[in-house]
Amino acid sequence: MPLLTLLFGILGGCFLSVLVGIIGSRRRIGFGWAFLLSLLFTPLVGLVIALVSDPLPGGESRWGCLGFLVALxxxxxxxxxxxxxxxxxxxxAAL
Structure with missing residues (x-):
């Protein structure tokens, strides 16, 4: 049971870090740095850092529904x- 809990915790953190990386790809920080900071700290800290950085000019959407799928x-x-x-x-507690 603890191994399965650890597995889902790591997978959830990795998926959310990828989502933060996708958000960071539309900003000056870029995908790589946003993803790395999310893995090193937490996805919440990476999201704050990615949102604080300046947005890229043009703001084109390249990811389509991939961001939604990763978030889900x-x-x-x-x-x-x-x-x-x-x-x-x-x-x-029952034992």
């Missing part, structure tokens, strides 16, 4: 992570 996968993995944490705690 990230939220599903994080929901599974939280569910496994809660259920693991409930199982330990």
């Amino acid at each position: 996968l990230g939220l599903i993995c994080l929901a599974a992570f939280v569910l496994l944490l809660v259920m693991g705690g409930a199982l330990l």
Whole structure:
């Protein structure tokens, strides 16, 4: 059970870091730096840093629905992570 919880936690964090990277690709910070900062700290810190940087001129949309798909996968993995944490705690309390 703890291995599955860890797996969903890591997957959720990675998907959300990719989403922050996609947001950063439309800004001066770029995809790589936004993604790296999100992995090193948290996706929330990476998102704040990406949103603080200046937007690129032109603002073209290259990713289409990929950002939505990555966000959805990230939220599903994080929901599974939280569910496994809660259920693991409930199982330990029952013992």
